[in-house]
Amino acid sequence: MIFILVLLLILLVISGLPLFAGILGAALLGLYTSGVEFTAIPIEIVRLANAPILLAIPLFSFAGYLLSQGGTSARLVRFSQSLLGWLPGGLGVVALVTCSFFTALTGATGITIIALGGLLYPALISQHYRENFALGLMTTSGSLGLHFPPSLPIILYGFVSGTSIEKLFMAGLIPGILIIGIPSLYSIYMGKKWRLDRPRFSAGEFLGALKGAAWELPIPFLILAGIYSGLCTATEAAALTVVYVILLKIMIFKEIKLLQELPEIMKESMKMVGGIMIILGSALAFTNYLVDAFIPMKILAFMEGLMDSKIGFLILLNIFLLLVGCMMDIFSAILVVVPLILPLADRFGIDPVHMGIIFLTNLAIGYNTPPVGLNLFIASSRFDRPVVQLYRATLPFLLLLLIALVLITYLPGLSLFLPNYFK
């Protein structure tokens, strides 16, 4: 009976049952079989109100939604264009850098492709980049910045795994640069090969663009500096960011109307937060059941029988996470998978901070992996191209990102150097 219900639930989830309902259903079934009171579930959901760090999620999401409105994206593009546009393949580099920056600010929610695609894609085409190159670049750019503060997936990982968010922010910097750097080199190489036009660097334009972007450019750096100088916690940094961005958008740029537009943005951002946090609550309940039923230990015992080397585990982990990444969005993937994997990582001697960076990198790449990576579909509807063309267009970028993934996974120093250095 239970077996049939479990099977049915899995079937429903694959056919599109909202994940929070699927996870709650699984928790109910699990508690029922182990004879535990169902009230264990609300006890876990209430924990959403007990962790100060969770406050950072609605606040940063709100700030991100505000930043995705109005001219922020155009100002950021202009700035990086004036800074990097003179390189061969410069516009490609500009696209990668701006998109990552924007993703870090707005959370990895597919907003980047929608907000920046309309600006950067036509620009790439008009400068004679090949269509598939431009498509692949824009698609993969949609998930590249999530290693940088104040990325929401990092905060969630920190909460779920009990790892210090400050350390994770530091640890993400070098891998984050690597994951932008490798495709950037490719763009420079292609730009040379295709002999694309290179605008000359102009100090005047650079200063003008810098002045334009001067209000928004420092935000991630200020957040990082605030947290590291001990001036504020991540949550407090989120509150300061929100107030700063509200003042910026309403009083300085006058891009958002306080009474007409702001309430709508608040609602939209909190819908997204509701969608993530209700999965978080359900996942807390489900994880609680899993731990009570010794499931992670059982997986551990099974895996230990299967392999005994750290490398073997990491290889399997990468493959598994890529699969997860192309099936699920990054938030639910973190919430559901991290509690299961973490004891394994511990057993194989992998630092939880390093583990977090491996997770993020894998899931970011999974977003672009055929057949169902989310970015592919967002880009397909944004640029009005068939998904199959996007599979082909993203392939070279996917391979490059896999190289970055291998480096990040097998060289823990890339992730651990900075947090250890700044201890």
Place this chain on the structure above:
Amino acid sequence: MIVLQRFDRILARIEGWLIIAMLWLMVIFTFFQVVLRGLYTHGHLPWANTLMGQIDWSEPLVRLLVLWITFLGASLLTRDGKHIQIDLLSSILPPRWLPLRDCILSVVCAAICAIMIKVCVDYLSMEMEFGGTMFLALPSWTGQIILPAGFALLLTRFVLRAIDHGIQTVRSNPR
């Protein structure tokens, strides 16, 4: 049907107002806490500390609001049909089957929410009996009332969607 749509709209408007009010409270209180703490620790102003003591209830309040916003936001998200899901079928199934699928899924979600309401009511009655107090000496169950209420909102929304998709299913498959 028109009555239901009207009910849905009014409900959405109330949820929207609540979300906006709560988010403002969240932003303002958290901001003031940071500023006051900064004034006290870096500016050495004793009155900042006194004031912080006066509003010490704001920190747990703001954390509680996270829980409330979660459910209100999720309810509005249900209205848009935009919950996070693994959506393989919508590109495989022929379009005219999609309303039927969505109808079935909404019914399942409604059933799970109904069970959760019962579970949360049980939990709440336990809290009423044994639970302590939270900030401002309020009994802790008053803050947690959003659990059954939130699942009730979600239930309502899923039922409305099930009806909506049910009608579409009948319309798109005329016999």
